[in-house]
Amino acid sequence: MYPHERSLVQRMKDKPFALIGVNSDPKDKALGAVKRENLTWRSFWDGGSPGGPIAKAWNVRGWPTIYVLDAKGVVRYKNVRGEAMDRAVEALLKEMAETK
């Protein structure tokens, strides 16, 4: 997961795109992963364990859970991974560019 998401973020760095995490680890473990894997994106810290306040509010019970949101905050894809995630992001960026 890390290498794919790292390369997506790198490739989209000049585009109107952001990868935002919601992390369910104890903080030291989360920070350890950020350092070890050189993760550049920002994550909400969800209290240190699965079932934290954000996961609860969003009824997230499986990890990873992925949402792809458009510029208005509308869910456009769910649980797309790997190449499917890339295609989803590219499609939404294209749509944004065309409706500008």
Add this chain to the structure above:
Amino acid sequence: MKHLLRLFPVALVGLGFAAAPTARAADASVPAKLRQIQLPQLAFDGVPLAEAVKLLNEAAKTADPDKAGVRIESTVTDAVTIKTRAPMANVSLGTALAMLCASADKPLIYQIQADKVVILPRNAATIAAAKAVASGGAGGAGGDSRFSVGETVDDIEGEDLNGAKFKLSDYRGKVVVLDFWGDW
């Protein structure tokens, strides 16, 4: 010097007590268990999946300091055989699950849920279910979180890993991949 020698072990014991309740509270989640339970050895020599799952459940319970283990279930109905290439020593339960799926003679995936781990066949049906989830339909692996395709999500207000406050809505105007993740 005498004082130091006497004080030092006392201080260590104190620390141990202080740290224990926090560590134990975090232990109970499935992802934490997958990281923390270490299996002394792992090898499946051509056993049926159902039996491998049973063995893994038992091994996890035995190796778990709390003796609770993790509930591992399989929804696979086909005959699947697990044969690991070489026995492994001291692997985490999470690694063991990945190995089990990778050592099957039919493609398998496993999914971490709040209270258990489910092993699923990786076939046209589960791929179709995943697609239904992606397009807002019900069901499928990890698909029933709160917002569906087409809905506007609620804002998230919180802190990042460095303690700085921010909001999901700070990123309106951008395409956002929101990734609920953990390092396990």
